[in-house]
Amino acid sequence: SSELTQDPAVSVALGQTVRITCQGDSLRTYYASWYQQKPGQAPLLVFSGQNNRPSGIPDRFSGSSSGNTASLTITGPQAEDEADYYCSSRDSSGDHVVFGGGTKLTVL
């Protein structure tokens, strides 16, 4: 079982705001990173740490962290944002990486 917990599925209306969350004890010590994966494609880093958005990722993607919860917020999602989203962080040992189970985002 994963040490990071994500809601299996979330839906959002086109243009609204959606928050995808990731919970785990290790998030009190380590920041999370977030990955977008579309069918048949490799994952894509969309946000990491407290405030890092890779070049080419739209600024509608943002991240935050509070206590044992990390969040990825998509402000005004577009149809092309429909995908699976995964969080990751170090585990409680600090040496290994763990991924959340993933959240399937549907844009209505």
Add this chain to the structure above:
Amino acid sequence: EVELVESGGGLVKPGGSLRLSCEGSGFLFSNAWMSWVRQAPGKGLEWVGRIKSKTDGETTDYAAPVMGRFAISRDDSKKMVYLQMNSLKIEDTAMYYCTTEKALRFLDRLYDAFDIWGQGTMVTVSS
């Protein structure tokens, strides 16, 4: 162009071995930590393990399910990283991705960013 290209996947019987390769280009390979991440069909991402750069000791770490069976190595002169998989189990069936891992820190909190990914190579363990 920044790129990672995996190869070596295929069909193998339970108990068998397979070696995956990953070639990097377009970035300073010798400075990069390299990780392997796998994804079973229809399932989520699972970190398999990493090898740090030579500067950071070229040490390896592995996830519990593969510890003692898998080994990661690198050849910086060829810009290659390898995943040797032994004693394969049916549950090792997955797409295997190699990825660069950046270990970063902000205000004393560590995080990893897997920023370059290959297209993956499929490993099927079946009798």
